[in-house]
Amino acid sequence: MKLGSLDLKDLNELNNVDLKTVGTAPLAVRVFLLVIVAAAILGLGYWFDTKNQLERLERVQAQESQLRQQFETRQRRAALLDDYKAQLEEMQRSFGTMLRQLPSRTEIPNLLVDVSQTGLSAGLEIDLFRPENERRRGFYAEKPIRLRMKGNYEQVAEFTSGVAALPRIVTIHDITLRPDGDTTRLTMEATAKTYRYLDDVDN
Numbered sequence: 001m002k003l004g005s006l007d008l009k010d011l012n013e014l015n016n017v018d019l020k021t022v023g024t025a026p027l028a029v030r031v032f033l034l035v036i037v038a039a040a041i042l043g044l045g046y047w048f049d050t051k052n053q054l055e056r057l058e059r060v061q062a063q064e065s066q067l068r069q070q071f072e073t074r075q076r077r078a079a080l081l082d083d084y085k086a087q088l089e090e091m092q093r094s095f096g097t098m099l100r101q102l103p104s105r106t107e108i109p110n111l112l113v114d115v116s117q118t119g120l121s122a123g124l125e126i127d128l129f130r131p132e133n134e135r136r137r138g139f140y141a142e143k144p145i146r147l148r149m150k151g152n153y154e155q156v157a158e159f160t161s162g163v164a165a166l167p168r169i170v171t172i173h174d175i176t177l178r179p180d181g182d183t184t185r186l187t188m189e190a191t192a193k194t195y196r197y198l199d200d201v202d203n
Contacts, residue, residue: 108143108194108196111166111168111170111194112131112145112194114166114168115129115145115163115166115170115192115194116129118159118162118163118166119147119149119159121158121162122151122155122156122158122159122162123151123155123158124149124150124151124155124156124159124188125149125150125151126147126148126149127148127149127150127187128146128147128148128149128189129145129146129147130145130146131143131144131145132144132145132146134196136198139197139198140195140196140197140198141195141196141198142193142194142195142196143193143194143195143196144191144192144193145191145192145193145194146191147188147189147190147191147192148187148188148189149187149188150180150185150186150187150188151185151186151188152184152185152186153186156177156186156188160172163192168194169194169195170192170193170194171192171193171194172190172191172192172193173190173191173192173193174189174190174191175188175189175190176188176189176190
């Protein structure tokens with residue numbers, strides 16, 4: 001009976017093989033032993049060397065994927081860098097423009113006069129015009145002005161429009177309108193706020 005090219009007789013002879021005389025063993029026995037030795041060498045090589053290399057390869061491939069993602073992200077950011085710089089410059093210009101619209105300490109009295117004159121020019125009757133203490137808000141201070149004025153709707157609208165057109169920033173808050181008796185006039189109560197940049201003298 002044969003097993004491939006190796007018959008049972010040859011298999012029985014494997015038990016009698018002496019490593020010193022393996023060269024004189026039948027060809028089939030020698031081939032079989034060579035296959036066994038080669039398989040053992042390949043197995044040991046895989047276990048002690050190739051396996052570690054494959055593990056290192058997997059780690060390197062994972063690292064490569066991560067680095068590729070980082071590179072693509074940084075490449076996109078670099079492509080947008082000029083746009084970011086342009087936006088930053090525009091924001092700085094806008095911020096500088098807004099700062100120039102904030103009155104200085106010496107300009108506050110004149111600005112209060114401008115707000116009052118805007119109301120009178122609109123034809124409003126001023127019952128209350130009371131500046132309050134400054135309130136610090138980080139790098140600037142706000143100066144509230146309590147207002148109570150009387151006039152018709154068009155006069156109130158002209159006043160708010162005139163305040164918005166002042167060269168310095170003035171905002172109107174907490175506006176309350178109510179009828180003034182049986183007439184067409186309204187009573188407006190509100191708080192006007194102007195703002196001042198805090199410089200080194202204030203700190």
